[in-house]
Amino acid sequence: MARTTPHQVQDQPLYRKVATQLLGELRDGTVPPGERLPSERRLAERYGVSRETVRQALEVLRRGGMVATDRRGSHAALPGEPVRAPSALAFPVGAAPAVAADRATVTWETPPPEHAEALGLAPHRPTLVHRYESAGSGGRRTAVTSFSAVALAEVEELARYRERADGTASAQLWRAYDWMRRAGLTLHHRDSITPLADAPAVRVTRRVHDQYARPLEITDLVLDDRQGALVYEFTLPADGSTAAPRSPRDPAVR
Structure with missing residues (x-):
């Protein structure tokens, strides 16, 4: 026994x-x-x-x-304060706090040619594309974001969206920059804001790359209010990094 x-x-x-x-x-x-x-x-x-x-x-x-x-x-689900992305790094650029009129979806498709070039993607190669629409007291905002192969390979939370990128389900990616930082990526942003000649609106183009100069995403946002054009840059270190963030340059209206 x-x-x-x-x-x-x-x-x-x-x-x-x-x-x-x-x-x-x-x-x-x-x-x-x-x-x-x-x-x-x-x-x-x-x-x-x-x-x-x-x-x-x-x-x-x-x-x-x-x-x-x-x-x-x-x-x-343990009690505690949920992690929130820094307010200065709202995704997509220019996004207002989510309201009922907001619409955000993802698709797996060939990005706009200028996005493919900025991200180093081969022609006609599909990637994760995020679309955002908001209509509120501050005016209408529409944004299109394309993510690079690097972002999808290194940021698990983004990669998961490929399976449901059918353009129908809601996909609020306001944590995108936080996910990138948690993956060990130092984020460098370059935002260009220019007025549109044929409409009372401005276009904001944000390009983001990491500490190895690899492109991560590019966003084109259109706002239906006019303002002067400016360009500014700043760097946000990855989580756990001891490096001091790069100081923002004073915005310069052109």
Whole structure:
């Protein structure tokens, strides 16, 4: 007859060990409140277990109210202040706080030629394209953003949108710059604002690249109010970086 040792009695099932490790990350802020967890595949690779074990671990945390799951994945549900992107870096550039009239969607398509050139994409190569529309007291705003292959390869949260980039579901990517920084990218922005000759509106073109001068995204925003043209630049270090941010240049109206 087999004997059960004290060690065997105390030994937890593998999925409970994974749940304990993941709970530790939720509690120490590695995965902040409201932040989406890595995919089951990534978690399985991280802990060296099967995806089924990860599913069982997540179910334990869900039953305890520490993780919540919707159709876009699982996210931390422990009490605390959700991480918010810096207000100065609203995505897309010029975006107003979300209101009922806002519309934001993503598609997987060939970007405008000038976007493809800025991002170093081959002609007719598709990528993730984000469209934003807002109509409020400040006027109408429409923006088109194209992401580079680098951004999609290094920022997991953006890459996930490819599977549902059908142009129908809402896709508010206001955390985009925060996701990039969490992926270790230092963001350098260059915003050019010019009046449109044939309409009482201005166009804002934002180009973003990282610390290796690799393009990440380009946005064209049109606002239906006129103002002088200006160009300004600034750098926002990646999370955990000890480098001081580059001082913004004084905007110069041309």
